[in-house]
Amino acid sequence: MDVFEKLGVQETDFRLVFGRSQLDFDPNKELINRKKHGYSLASAVDLLARCMLPISLLPFITSDPFKQNGEIRHMHMGVDDSGNVVFMVTTMRDDETVRVISFRRADQEEQRIFGSLTGYNKSLAPTR
Numbered sequence: 001m002d003v004f005e006k007l008g009v010q011e012t013d014f015r016l017v018f019g020r021s022q023l024d025f026d027p028n029k030e031l032i033n034r035k036k037h038g039y040s041l042a043s044a045v046d047l048l049a050r051c052m053l054p055i056s057l058l059p060f061i062t063s064d065p066f067k068q069n070g071e072i073r074h075m076h077m078g079v080d081d082s083g084n085v086v087f088m089v090t091t092m093r094d095d096e097t098v099r100v101i102s103f104r105r106a107d108q109e110e111q112r113i114f115g116s117l118t119g120y121n122k123s124l125a126p127t128r
Helices: 027-037 041-052 108-118
Strands: 022-025 066-068 071-079 085-092 097-105
Touching: 022 027, 022 041, 027 041, 027 097, 041 071, 041 085, 041 097, 071 108, 085 108
Parallel strands: 022 097
Antiparallel strands: 066 071, 071 085, 085 097
16 A cells, blocks of 8 residues: 555545655647647746646636546646636646646636636636
């Protein structure tokens, strides 16, 4: 039994181990995601790093786990540097690495859900 099992952490949990977890993405999918969604996977890694720090003031939500393509995944929504609601999909690797699979601007329905769960409204967001 490993330490996570002892703590009751499930394989399907989205988890960060400070000092151990890493964030990455598949560089071979960078251009595909940029063309398809207009966002860089590298910028998703940056957003995740900023949102998951304990001092983040930006709203950020994470879904329950789901299985796709043989792996456990999570959906997340947060706010980018321009105040836009963005949507990303991640998976956890065995070595505590969070792998970003997709990153894009949230569609209207996703923005509505994000706003209802967090109270976020871009027109009321502070400018940076």
